[in-house]
Amino acid sequence: MKKAVCFSAASLLLFGGCAVTTQEAAFRSVHETVKEDLVWIKTPQEAQKVDESVRALLEKPLNEENAVRIALINNRSLQQTYEEIGIAHADLVQAGLMGNPVLGYSVGQGGGMRTNTFSIELAFLDLLWIPLRRELGTIAFEEAKLRVGDEVLRTVRETSRTFVEARTAHEIAAERDEMLKSYEASAQLAIRQYTAGNLAKRELLKIQDAYAHARMEAIKAHQNAASAQEALNTVLGVYGLATYYTYGNEKWELREPPASSEPLERLAIENRLDIAAAKKRLQYAAKEAGISENTRLLDELTLEYDSEKSTGEARFNTLGVKIPLPIFDIGQGKIGMAQARYNQSHHELYALAVNVRSEVRRSHAALRYAYDIAREYRESILVLNQGILEQTGLFYNGMLEGIYELLEDQRRLSEAKIGALEATAEYRKAFADLTYAVGTQP
Template structure:
């Protein structure tokens, strides 16, 4: 029995020394995985030095007009909700380390006196069967860590998608304000001219009131568009994780263009199921639940077997050394509750996987349809802009020839502006639909190489 005990201690030391992936190793693996899907290099802020490096990088990127690429970059390194998600890797990796450790041996000491006799005893208790369960626990911990890595990777891709969409909203809103400001200035000049003409008796009061009404509409539209721009910009600021003077950045003035039409492909659903990280994470959850159910079945009756060493000495007597085994008697608790629970968890994970597969397939079809029809709407607006530009040019000619009044000219200017703003919003909606489609297909490469 002493040899058994010695072996137990040796094996405990051996298992405790088994190497596991560090938190940095797991994060780097996740970083490589998401980078291949379009995220770029990620940073996990875990020290003051890393915090300072991120702050410097953010300030450098904000000094120049903010592009979509740099907005995504700032979000992925500075968004604190995402940084919080990274800590799940640390938690799962710590659980894996813990799974590879044996329970600490229990050391007991007792002393007693009576009838002139003094008795003392020392005991050492070791959970012997931990040696058998450690490999199983480590396997479960490894599956849980892999599931966490995939889940965190999916959170990265979701954040990337959201950063693109919030940036598009901010750009479209700001450009809409600029378009409206051009028309507002024209209305203001026209109102000043109309007021002078009315004072000189060359314009009726009715016409002046119409022009005033157009100017009021333009001002109200300016207030509404500025409000939308402020809201869109703050939504972007939240994702960027910035505040204070950092929010005084300027957005890029690059033209907002429609881009390419989404390509139809009958294999989109298959591509999504092969590359979506949330689906891969759900698959790992099923594998974990199956292993957990098997682990519970194996340990149902003998999960707390322990070896006990004892040494007792009474006054005037020789020391007595003992060795024993403690085995639970399965009379009341035969593990039926744990077995039933793990089986239900397994069934639940399987149903969740099936449900997720159905939802992903639907998301793919919806995302493609949304992108396709948004593209068609944006294309139609391009034609509508051309028509309204021609109408405005004709009205300008009529106005110059005194065949139309200034009110008709202002009305057509407003309609032309409204069409351009609606076209701009339609392009933005298409670009956001493209961001959704890219995420739905599991990343940038899967969306472009299909």
């Protein structure tokens, strides 16, 4: 009996004590893969440090880069995703452990005799399956890290898009306020002219109607800005006083996209972490199918040791083996299930690759058109409207144009500025989409 127990203990030390990559090391590898600064909050102290970092970043005007930094350390939905590394790590550790031996003790009495029996059972083949389980667990662990990395990059994209929308909505609301001042000036002037008998009532009503519509547009702009900022607050994971931040005013540059999407498609297949994760799932399914095929007739083998002692008799020891007979179940279901999972993983990878290529082409086309539109606004429409306003100003100073024409051209320039803001925002969002679709900046 002592030999059996010692053998079991030695086996546990040999197979259960193998080194396993720590959760911290795995998380650092995610850092290196996505090339972003990440924090995995596990303790109140770490949470406090994150809060301090967030407050420090929000004390100055918020830009897109710092918005992404805040989201990656403070977004609790993303923190939930980090825990998938911990779950996969626990599964890997468990895969390296041998099943516990089963101890038994029974007492029998009758006919003036008393019998006590001590037994121990050990799933012997568990020793052979441990390396196979560890191999599967390692593949699953690597897949979890890739999946978490992909979620990080998705969060980067979402944060960039949400920040662009919030800042743009804030700037448009400010521009609408400036336009409203112009409409208000027109309305006040019209009232004075109407009172003096120099303006028909119909013209007064038209100007007042335009002023009312301008007020409505300003209200809608502020409503949209509030909604967009709240969406950004959600992504950043902030609330309370932390939501009273301001936006930076750095100019967003326009960079011409690549002429063709074909090189980007190849880059995406090489770089996308969700594709890498799908490859790991296919590898897992293939390995699982092979294991099921090789172990279908011998999946359980139990080594037993019994020691029985009856009154007046010497102790009787028994060593035995239990093995299932493959009569009814020869593993058909296991093999079929494993093969189906392999086929499913294969089709999943193929479909994902097709979809990724399509996503790259679609994102590239969106960026190309967004770039052309934003450049047209900046280099043509804004310049033309600025020139028109300058010329109208000269005519006004020479008393060749009235105040209404000057105010109208000011409003036209404001509308052009709003169009340029919206076009630039679409360009920035399309850039974020293509960056994620390719897996790196295009």
